[in-house]
Amino acid sequence: MGKIFRYECRRLLGNRLFAGLGLILLAYGWQVLRRVTLLGVAHTAPFSPWSFGDYLSRMLPLLWMGALFFLTRFTSAEARRAAVLTDAAPAPPRQYAMVRCAAALAGTALLALACLAEAAVFYGRYFGWRQWGTLLLPAAVTLLPPLLFALGSGWLLGRLRPWLLYPWMALPFLLRALPLPEALGLWNGSFFTRYPLSLGTLDPAFSLPAAVRAAQLALLAAGLLALPASAAGSRRRL
DSSP, rough: OOOHHHHHHHHSSSHHHHHHHHHHHHHHHHHHHHHGGGGGGOOOOSSHHHHHHHHHHHHHHHHHHHHHHHHHHHHHHHHHHHHHTTTTSSOHHHHHHHHHHHHHEEEEEEEEHHHHHHHHHHHHHHOOOOOOOOGGHHHHHHHHHHHHHHHHHHHHHHHOOGHHHHHHHHHHHHHHHOOOOOOGHHSSHHHHHHHHHHHHHSSOOOOOOOOOOOOOOOOHHHHHHHHHHHHHTTTTTT
């Protein structure tokens, strides 16, 4: 299975799509850091968990799109033609599908790490600040549940109809334009710009209300359940 995983990773990462996504992500991220994060959000420091979370929430739509673009590599016409070769692999369909999911997850993780590394360079260059331990929680809460859900739901949709992946890419962009309730405020970034102001203190410690925790846990659980469910019904023709 290790050889199959390396092969799928080379297919995903060794192409112009991955390089293009990375360049777009870094270019947009640097603009966000310089024009928004540098000023701080909700009267907090630029390197506070709130400002950092706002930066990640702005990057989330592009990361979501990148994760789904990786899945299109497994559902496209080119992938179906390649199935003639991959079907010869001596691996059960479920395991083969999970390897492909793992490759897509690896590619998505690399894009997310690029965003984190860019923020590290920005904070180090402008502020000499390197206390990254305080930012691990907002990073995990903001990115992990939606990106796992993107892969799980996208895999299900791609198996149903490959073209459904493309309108699904627009979901986070649509949500950013909608007035969402506080429980879903991580999707449009309103949680990071409004909730700190409601705490009544200057630059408050990072915390999550119960409704936000429940929503993110539900999203994480949905993603974790969708991935093996997709693999269970997969066929090598995908």
